[in-house]
Amino acid sequence: MELRICHLYPDLLNLYGDRGNLMTLAVRARRRGLEVRIDECRLGDPLRPDVYDLYFIGGGEDRQQRLAAEDLQGKKAALREAAAREAVILAVCGGYQLLGHYYRPSEGADLPGIGLLDLTTHHPGPGAPRLIGNIVIRCPLLGGATLVGFENHGGRTRLGPGARPLGEVLSGFGNNGVDGTEGAVVGQVYGTYLHGPLLPKNPRFADHLIAASLRPRYGEVRLLPLDDALETQAHTAAIARAARR
Secondary structure, eight states, rough: OOEEEEEEEETTSSSTTTTTHHHHHHHHTTTOOOOOEEEEEEOOOOOTTTSSSEEEEEEOHHHHHHHHHHHHHHHHHHHHHHHHHHHHHETTTTHHHSSSSEEEEESSOOOOOSSSEEEEEOOOOOOOEEEEEEEEEGGGTTTEEEEEEEEEOOOOEEEEETTOOOOEESSSOTTTTTSSOOOOOEEEEEEEEEESSSHHHHHHHHHHHHHHHHHHHHOOOOOOOOOOOOHHHHHHHHHHHHHHH
């Protein structure tokens, strides 16, 4: 079996080392004997909706996010088609915001999203505090297991009725610092503010994404267990740090 991954805007939306999430997916897949192919798709490149099992978008600064937002409109139909055939789409931070209907910055015009996730994001203004720090959420997709990460965002995201949260905030701010939700899920489309090393800190979520990515082409795939002793230590340490905030 082969896991085919498309990394969107690796030169623009990789502010927090988001590429490390793809490295985690590749390592965990290869340790199980899977072939892995990772292609990059940049501004102006065509996007094939029928080639990849997983599409990934990271986060970036305002200027880079605006460039990506404009280009993403030309890739909207392809990503919608990919989502319809249940390819996995994972987006973090700025990429997450662009999968919604729009992002309203503190200054300037709205950035259009592509509406794969039923959500909107507003920045409350330059005087509003950013939502920064370690975060822990409880994830129903993983039977209530915890996900840990680091968030740093000015936008406040609110979900519509067509999306469900990725998790319930146990420590941290989440989507907007108010309603206790973090991230969003629609089908196999996932968005989150847990940027940086999301998947290295959360190997169980990484495996969930690998299995979901392979399912459309290969059916249900039972992944062999791996020795996650070090990853579990990192996960536990991150929870302890979040508790000290």
